[in-house]
Amino acid sequence: MGGNAEEKVLLCYHCGNKTSMKKVAKHTYRDREFLDYENNFWVSYGNEWSIFFCPVCQNVTIEECYWHSEETGPRGEQYYNYRILYPQVNISNTTIPEKVVKAFESAIKVRHIDNNTCVFSLRKTLELICKDQNAQGTKLYEMLNDLYEKGVLPKLLDSMATLLRKAGNEAAHSDEEISDGLVSDLIDFTQTIIEYIYVLPNKLQKIQYHIEKQVSENGRGI
Ligand SMILES: [Zn+2]
Missing domain, CATH: 1.20.120 (Four Helix Bundle (Hemerythrin (Met), subunit A))
Structure with a gap:
């Protein structure tokens, strides 16, 4: 973070460079669900999709971030699950060894x-x-x-x-x-x-x- 635009170091699957990319757009979806009305206990979850722009090859990368309030680490810190949706060189398909x-x-x-x-x-x-x-x-x-x-x-x-x-x-x-x-x-x-x-x-x-x-x-x- 910092400045007007967020930046993130990503591996660009278009050009193979690991470089700092500017987040040029994002869309957030969040929702919540009550688990226990009496105690006002609810869980929240959501997705954020971000588009990053590679300054080396001028191509975009789309990243998805999924989170669920119950998915936390030992100190209660929130887990975020990131995956690259585009370009489709991400072959993290479960059917591939x-x-x-x-x-x-x-x-x-x-x-x-x-x-x-x-x-x-x-x-x-x-x-x-x-x-x-x-x-x-x-x-x-x-x-x-x-x-x-x-x-x-x-x-x-x-x-x-x-x-x-x-x-x-x-x-x-x-x-x-x-x-x-x-x-x-x-x-x-x-x-x-x-x-x-x-x-x-x-x-x-x-x-x-x-x-x-x-x-x-x-x-x-x-
Ligand atoms: Zn690139």
Whole structure:
């Protein structure tokens, strides 16, 4: 706080810089609920959404802060639960293994700081996914290929994997820096694979559940 505008140090998932960002807008929702009318005991809770502006890349980040008056620490201090809603590189989805999340986030953190380290972390992320999916093979390319053959991954992603192999070899065997464009493509590619394997099946299950529910409800009426 301080001054007219609030500032907060955040990791920008657009450009990878950890920097102080100005809070340019916010919206607060709060509510309360009586638990015990006689003793006038009530709990309160709410959400605050904030938009932060990154001075390095001129993109915005949307943060959600959730709080509940009963969620307090040992000295009665209020707990606040923060999460980044946008950009959607925050992959803290419960269906994704924690190791995969950590490896991917460390790749994002060094983006624009060290491209070779970023690609190294992306390869590590993919390796962890392959192992989690019981892929056969010792090299990343072999493991990804195994996943295509088993139908876990669509063939469409094959050419990207070749690109990844090339980039990985470059990172390991040369002193040359991998280009920003290639790094962006590889981040997209890794994120697509994460979503395809861990997030999409869950989403489809939910859609299927809703469709079946609707069909059975309509069926009753006919
Ligand atoms: Zn930024």
